[in-house]
Amino acid sequence: MPLLLIPLLMAGVLALWALLLPLALIQRYRRGKLRRRARAWAAAINSALLLASALVLLVSAWVLDHWIALALAYAAVGLALGVVVGIVGLWLTRFEVTPSGLYYTPNRWLVLAVTLIVALRIAYGLVRAWQWWQLDGGAAHWLVAQGSLLAVGGLLIGHYLAYTFGLWRRSRALGARA
Numbered sequence: 001m002p003l004l005l006i007p008l009l010m011a012g013v014l015a016l017w018a019l020l021l022p023l024a025l026i027q028r029y030r031r032g033k034l035r036r037r038a039r040a041w042a043a044a045i046n047s048a049l050l051l052a053s054a055l056v057l058l059v060s061a062w063v064l065d066h067w068i069a070l071a072l073a074y075a076a077v078g079l080a081l082g083v084v085v086g087i088v089g090l091w092l093t094r095f096e097v098t099p100s101g102l103y104y105t106p107n108r109w110l111v112l113a114v115t116l117i118v119a120l121r122i123a124y125g126l127v128r129a130w131q132w133w134q135l136d137g138g139a140a141h142w143l144v145a146q147g148s149l150l151a152v153g154g155l156l157i158g159h160y161l162a163y164t165f166g167l168w169r170r171s172r173a174l175g176a177r178a
Contacts (some may be wrong), residue, residue, distance in 0.1 A: 025119050032111035038102040039094075043168035050161040054079060057157055061150050068147050078151035082158020083112070089159065090166040095174075102174050104167065114159065121152045 061075035068074075092107035 012159075014081060019037060023123070025115055028118075029112055029115045032115065033106055033108040035103055035105045037100075038171040040102050040168055040171040043164050043171060046164040047161065047168055050164060054157050054161055057150070061154075064150070068150075071147055071150055074147040075150040075154045078154025079158040080154075082155040082160075083162040084158075085114075085155065086159040086162025086166065089163050090170075095170065097174055102171050104170075114156070117152060117155065119169075121149065125149070145165055 056074070057075055057079065061072045064071040087108060089110045092110055094105045094107075096105075097101045
């Protein structure tokens with residue numbers, strides 16, 4: 001009898017995820033455009049961890065290049081575009097030097113654009129999964145079409161890498177107190 005509850009539990013978790021995903025994306029946008037204090041040590045740690053993430057992405061894409069055509073190219077182009085978007089994001093960010101430290105406010109339109117890219121990629125993945133399930137296709141056919149996932153991942157990692165590195169440099173240059 002308990003084994004019969006497993007599919008119900010899985011369906012419940014899937015339904016909960018589907019209900020909470022829009023809320024999570026809205027919260028991501030709302031929190032992403034808030035004014036924050038720049039802390040040099042936090043930006044340095046984030047930059048180092050994002051650099052490690054970028055390296056893991058490129059190595060993973062290199063390995064996946066065996067199964068997904070141009071996987072490394074998708075990841076590298078996404079990473080390069082993300083760095084460009086991160087630099088543009090730094091130019092659009094408003095910085096304020098106060099007696100208590102350096103504060104910054106990210107550009108709300110760029111935050112919205114990044115959030116929409118994530119939302120659209122999730123929606124695209126769900127549509128492709130639905131189509132694959134309806135066609136009862138093989139796993140290889142589904143896997144070949146996942147290069148865009150690497151590009152979006154590279155875009156996000158590149159954006160945040162350039163943004164946090166620039167934030168770290170700006171906070172050190174302006175002498176922000178941690």
